[in-house]
Amino acid sequence: MCARELAAFGTTISDWFNFPYEYHPNDEEITPYEETGRTVINGGKFISDGYAVHHFDNCEVYQILGVTGVVQTLDSHFHVNYPTINGGYFEGQMGFTGLTFIYSDGNEDLNSRPASEIIPETALFVGVDKDGDESTDITDWDWKDLHDMQSCIVISGDAIKLNTTPEGEGDPIQLTRTVKQSDTFEMSWTVPAYLEGVVVCQPVFTITRPNSAIEPKTYSKSKITLDYSEYPNDVNVTCGLYVFVEGAGEGALLQQAGYIHRDYTVDVKRIYTATDACMKCYVSNRGWIWNEIVEGGTCRFVISPNDYYELTDPDQLQVYVNDVLVTPDEDGIYTVENVTEDLVISCDGDGFTSYSNLTITAGEKTVKEKIFDGGTYTFKTLEEFGATVPENSTFNGWKIGNKIYQPGETYTVPGGGEIKINAVFTGLYNVTVENGIAYADEAHTQPITYAAEEQVIYIVADPAPEGKVFSYWNRTFVTPGGHGWFDDSESAETTFTVYDSDVVLTAVYEVLVDEIVINGMTKPSAGVSIDNSDYSYKWGCSVPADSGYSLGISYWYDITEGEPEFAMSDGDVFQIGHTYRFKARIHLGADHFFPANAEDISVTLAGINAEDYEWTINEIGYTSATIYFEFTCEEAPEGGVTVSGTAESFGDEEDVLFIDLILAGSTEKSYSAILAGTKSDFVVENVAPGTYTMRVYKNNHVTREYEVVVADKDIVQNVKIHLVGDINGDGKIMVTDYSAILRHVKKVKNLEGYEFACADVNGDGRIMVTDYSAVLRHVKKTSSLW
Incomplete structure (x- = not known):
């Protein structure tokens, strides 16, 4: 169906402009247009997101859908704003009476009927050109003449449904994030059946920075991920969907018929980091820790001692923000104004003094004391402490770690932690539990510090520090060759059987690595060889910094013949039909561990098309794991190559610029990008290998073509197009431009290539005096080139 035959006057419209309720029949008699897809005339305007606006004035009729034999008559006038193919437009109004819409069986769809079957054959009409300074009397034109002057389609704002993520409320959708977070924005859409094959939809993301001189960025794809560390203040995201139809006539370019969008406003906040262990920062007068700061806003905070610290000398406390001394007000509140960077x-630290909590235990008696850093504790006799010696044993002193102190001795206390002091008795085995507690009973009601031979004790680990989880129990025997055993050393609550030695039981905490992130790693194409100088055997594979694990030696293997696998080496070529395996060796860092079962580990492929690979965790141990990535090299694999660059143009900021990639030997475009503005970045992803013509075009500009050869590496191709008549590409039509044309006409200095195309303003393939005159008239403002 030709675009102009999809009747602009029979398209679906809605009651967006408040048709008076009293003219509606009963609600149950109305079939909503969203459900039927047929025309509803309910007053107000025809809605157009493209080239035409049609307006009924004083309309007081309605069309009831789905009712057999309904006839309604319209008595009004018609306001029209028509574009023409050459860039101008005609506007005016047609007066008519007796416009009739007829449904004979209730099932006819006016959207498929040409306008000539709906609009009266003749009407009084006056055309006005785009700039409003010239008029053409077209009173005698019939509707067919007028209709053939334009190629447009009216797309209802609700015809095509645009869906976006992340979800949210409001218009625009409001999101709040910090510079440490990221979001993945994704678009999808549905096209009604009557528009399938008629319209082309192109998604475009536009990223803008409000109150910033930074140019907006556009991306012609349906999914992007924003890392807000790159946007340390507010950022606006527009998820836009351009709707295009083919123009009239053979070889006509796409014409914009609609634009649907959904907007996001992201409030990106700064964060602060308190670097000294002696203090915490709280929101002033709120009592809760906070680390988000509004860009350009004012930050107010108070200082509080951290765990195991006390503010003992407030007069000595000096606080710095980004190495600049700040002073509090009389209420102790520190203020930083106009925050534009992380704090x-x-x-x-001179105002803070650290301390330790001493837990002193003898038998069933426990005493706690708080002593500042550098203070001393004097050990007491068992009687002074208030405890007794267990039966069949002798008091041997007080034990801290592996050292025993006698009553009367002193111990210099280091600040900043918990210290356990246990009474030691001979005849029993001393049990010291670090990062936990030992109990004599299963109900955990009787703490103990010693046990008899073959006694089963119950041990419980303390809660894990922030960012870590319990990993396992460690045992250290005081007597060389001592014995004793856990029921389950990897359980935070378990039992231990004491046998023939004093023992120290330690709960060990580590960072659990249950997700492995693999970055990069381009999928190889057939015919590409392993070149260690270009790719390394890791093939671009990497893992995030500071992830707690690293990438070890990793190789490609040809497993076409099954096992055993054969390692590929420098110069080996990937072949069609062969199956390959990449073995990535992951090594854990200190204080990190894997779950016991491989199925409890997830692998995230970042920057990789997950559908390209099948992956499995083949080996897992205490310190490392091996991940297999496998794929079969196919006849025509996706190139995985990105073609990107910057596109520069001129003219109207509202006009869009098109970039098409056309494979050699074909006349159809294989890939495309649509950009807004006069200078935008573009990205075309997953371009297959081959030689392409990159065609760049825009309204009132001269189309330009570049050759792009795609192999196995990403390509950057910057492009620039000129306005018609702009020879030197400065965005202006000046005396220098028509002078260059005149020199060519007089054969003083020839224009070639793209300059020739810019000078050939009438497009006849020659540069003549007519081209020179047209540019001259444009400069003198007697006649415009567009």
Whole structure:
């Protein structure tokens, strides 16, 4: 169906402009247009997101859908704004009476009927050109003449459904994030059946920075991920969908028929980091820790001692923000105004003093004391402490770690932690539990510090520090060759059987690595060889920094013949039909561990098309794991190559610029990008290998073509197109441009290539005096080139 035959006057419209309720019949008699897809005339305007606006004035009729034999008559006038193919437009109004819409069986769809069957054959009409300074009397034109002047389609704002993620409320959708977070924005859409094959939809993301001189960025794809560390203040995201139809006539370019969008406003906040262990920062007068700061806003905070610290000398406390000394007000509140960067808060620490909590245990008696860093504790006799010696044993002193102290001795206390002091008795085995507690009973009601031979004790680990989880129990025997055993050393609550030695049981905490992130790693194409100088055997594969694990030696293997696998080496070529395996060796860092079962580990492929590979965790151990990535090299694999660059043009900021990639030997485009503005970045992803013509075009500009050869590496191709008549590409039509044309006409200095095309303003393939005159008239403002 030709675009102009999809009747602009029979398209679906809605009651967006408040048709008076009293003219509606009963609600149950109305079939909503969203459900039927047929025309509803309910007053107000025809809605157009493209080239035409049609307006009924004083309309007081309605069309009831789905009712057999309904006839309604319209008595009004018609306001029209028509574009023409050459860039101008005609506007005016047609007065008519007796316009009739007829449904004979209730099932006819006016959207498929040409306008000539709906609009009266003749009407009084006056055309006005685009700039409003010239008129053409077209009173005698019939509707067919007028209709053939334009190629447009009216797309209802609700005809095509645009869906976006992330979800949210409001218009625009409001999101709040910090610079440490990211979001993946994705678009999908549905096209009604009557528009299938008629329209082309092109998604375009536009990223703008409000109150910033940074140019907007556009991406012609349906999914992007924003890392807000690159946008340390507010950022706006527009998920736009351009709707195009083919123009009239053979070889006509796409014409925009609609634009649907959904907007996001992301409030990106700064964060602060308190670097000194002696303090915490709280929101002033709120009592809760906070680390988000509004860009350009004011940050107010108070200082509080961290765990195992106390503010003992407030007069000595000096606080710094990004190495600049700040002072509090009389209420102790520190203020930083106009925050435009992340804040690092530190202090000299002289006002804080650290302390330790001592837990002293003998038998069933436990006493706790708080002593500041550098203070001393004097050990007491068992009687002074208030405890007794267990039966069949002798008091041997007080034990801290592996050292025993006698009553009367002193111990210099280091600050900043928990210290356990246990009474030691001979005849029993001393049990010291670090990062946990030992109990004599299963109900965990009787703490103990010693046990008899073959006694089963119950041990419970303390809660894990922030960012870590319990990993396992460690045992250290005081007597060389000592014995004793856990029921389950990898359970935070378990039992231990004491046998023939004093023992120290330690709960070990580590960072659990249950997700492995693999970055990069381009999928190889057939015919590409392994070149260690270009790719390394890791093939671009990497893991995030500071992830707690690293990538070890990794190789490609040809497993076409099954096992055993054969390692590929420098110069080996990937062949069609062969199956390959990439073995990535992952090594754990210190204080990190894997879950016991491989199925409890997830692998995230970042920057990789997950559908390209089948992956499995083949080996897992205490310190490393091996991940297999496998694929079969196919006849025509996706190139995985990205073609990107910057596109520069001129003219109207509202006009869009098109970039098409046309494979050699074909006349159809294989890939495309649509950009807004006069200078935008573009990205075309997953371009298959081959030689392409990159065609760049825009309204009132001269189309330009570049050759792009796609192999196995990403390509950057910047493009620029000129306005018609702009020879030197400065975005203006000046005396220098028509002078260059005149020199060519007089054969003083020839224009070639793209400059020739820019000078050939009438497009006849020659540069003549007519081209020179047209540019001259444009410069003198007697006649415009567009």
